[in-house]
Amino acid sequence: MATKTVAGVEVDVNDEGFFTDPEQWTEEMVPELAAEDGIDELVDEHWTVLRFMRDEYAEKGTGPTVRVLGKTSGVSVKELYQLFPKGPAKIAARVAGIPKPRGCI
Amino acid sequence: MGESIEKVSIVISKGSLDGIYPGLIMANGARAEGIEANLFFTFFGLDAIHRKRMEHIKISTVGNPGLHLPTMVGGLPGVSAALTHYMENQMDKVDIPMIPEFMELIGDTGAGMYACLASVDMFGLEKSDFIDQVQDIITVGEFYDMAAGGEIIFT
Numbered sequence: 001m002a003t004k005t006v007a008g009v010e011v012d013v014n015d016e017g018f019f020t021d022p023e024q025w026t027e028e029m030v031p032e033l034a035a036e037d038g039i040d041e042l043v044d045e046h047w048t049v050l051r052f053m054r055d056e057y058a059e060k061g062t063g064p065t066v067r068v069l070g071k072t073s074g075v076s077v078k079e080l081y082q083l084f085p086k087g088p089a090k091i092a093a094r095v096a097g098i099p100k101p102r103g104c105i
Numbered sequence: 106m107g108e109s110i111e112k113v114s115i116v117i118s119k120g121s122l123d124g125i126y127p128g129l130i131m132a133n134g135a136r137a138e139g140i141e142a143n144l145f146f147t148f149f150g151l152d153a154i155h156r157k158r159m160e161h162i163k164i165s166t167v168g169n170p171g172l173h174l175p176t177m178v179g180g181l182p183g184v185s186a187a188l189t190h191y192m193e194n195q196m197d198k199v200d201i202p203m204i205p206e207f208m209e210l211i212g213d214t215g216a217g218m219y220a221c222l223a224s225v226d227m228f229g230l231e232k233s234d235f236i237d238q239v240q241d242i243i244t245v246g247e248f249y250d251m252a253a254g255g256e257i258i259f260t
Contacts, residue, residue, distance in 0.1 A: 066137045067200065067210060077213035086139035104134055105201055 006032050011097075018093065018100050022057060025097025033095045038086060045075055046083055053096040063093045063101035112141040112255025114248070119260070120149030120158075121165040122189060128260040129153075129207050136214035141255070144211070145248050146239075147221035151228065154220060154235045159204050163189045205236075212238035217251070219243045 001020065003010050011024040017036070019025055030050065034042055052073040056064045066089045070077035080088035089101045113135045117128040128144065135142040152158040166172060166179035166188055178184060193203065202210060212218065220235060220242045232242060243251070 066133075066214070067202070070210070070213070077210060078215075081136070081213070081215050087137050089137060090139065104130055105199075 014099075016094075016100065019097040020099070022054075022098045029097065030095060033097070037084075037091045037095060039084070039091075039095070043083070045079060049073055049075055049080065049083060049088070049092050050096045053092050053098055057096075057098040063089060063096075063098050065089050065101055065103040065105060067105050068103075110135075110140055110256055112143075112252075114143045114145060114252035114255055114257045116145045116147060116257065116259045117150035117153060118148045120152035120162065122162045122192060123164055123169070123171075124260065125150065125153045125162060125204065126201070128258070129204075129211060130201075131258060131260075132216050133207070133211050133214060136211070136216050142214075143217035143219065143251055145219050145221060145243075147224045151220060151224055151230065151235075153204060154208065154218060154239050155230070156234060156236055159208065159236070162204055164192050208236055208238055219248065219251075221245070221248075 001012060001014060003012055004017075005011075006029040007026070009024070009026075009029070011029075012020045014020055031042060034040075034046070039046070049069065052069070053063050056062075064072070066077060066080060066087075069075065069080055069089060069092075075083070084091040093100050113131070115128045115132050117125055119125065128150075132142045132144050146154050152162060163185045164172075166174065166185045167176060169179065172179065172188070174184075201207075208218075218239045220230075220239055222242050222244045225231070225242050232239070
C-alpha cells in the first residue's frame with residue numbers, strides 16, 4: 001500500500017497504481033491519471049468507458065473485463081484497444097480509480 | 106514492479122477443443138494486459154482457423170485421462186459430441202465464447218494470427234480456407250523472426 005498525489009490530493013494506491021479506495025477518486029484527476037498511462041488526449045469515448053467502469057464497479061463491486069466492455073459499454077473491442085492500447089479494462093480501471101478487474105476472458 | 110513480459114508468440118498445434126482453447130485464452134489475456142500477442146497455428150491446430158472446421162471442434166474423448174472415462178467408452182459413437190455439447194454449455198455459463206466468436210474477439214484485440222506453411226501445404230489448404238483474421242501463411246523462420254525478443258508458448 002502506498003499513497004500518491006493526484007491533482008493536488010493524496011490518494012491510496014496499491015503497488016500497481018490502482019486506487020484502493022475508489023471514493024477518493026474524482027473526475028478532475030482523470031487527465032493526470034490518463035497521462036501517467038500514456039493517454040495524452042482524452043476523447044468522448046474515453047469518458048464513456050471510464051463512466052461505464054465506475055457504474056459497473058458501483059453496481060457489482062468489480063470492474064468489467066474487455067469482453068464485457070465490448071458487449072455492453074457501446075464501445076467495440078477494436079475501438080477499446082485504440083483508446084487504451086496498453087489493455088482497455090486494466091488501464092481504464094486504473095484511470096477510473098477502481099481496482100483491477102479480475103477475469104480471464 | 107519487477108520485470109514484465111512485452112510479447113508472446115503462442116503456437117497451437119492440436120485440433121481438439123481442449124487443445125485450442127488454452128492458447129486462445131492466453132492470447133486474449135495477453136492483449137488485455139497490453140502484451141503484444143501472435144498466434145501461430147500448425148498441424149491440426151489449423152482447424153481452429155479453418156472457415157468450416159472451426160464450427161465443429163470436438164473435445165478429445167480417447168486418450169484423455171482427465172475425463173475419467175474408460176477408454177472404450179470414450180471411443181463409442183456420439184460420446185465426443187455429447188461431451189463437447191456439455192463442455193460448450195459449461196463454457197457459455199462462464200461467458201467463454203465459442204471458437205468463431207472468440208477468433209473475432211482476438212482479431213479485434215489486435216493479436217496477430219498466422220498459419221504454418223508446412224502444415225498448410227501438407228493438408229493441401231489455401232489462404233482462402235482460413236478466416237479473414239489470419240494475416241498470412243508463414244514459414245518457421247518467419248515465425249522465429251516475429252517471435253524474437255518475446256516469449257514462445259507451445260500448446
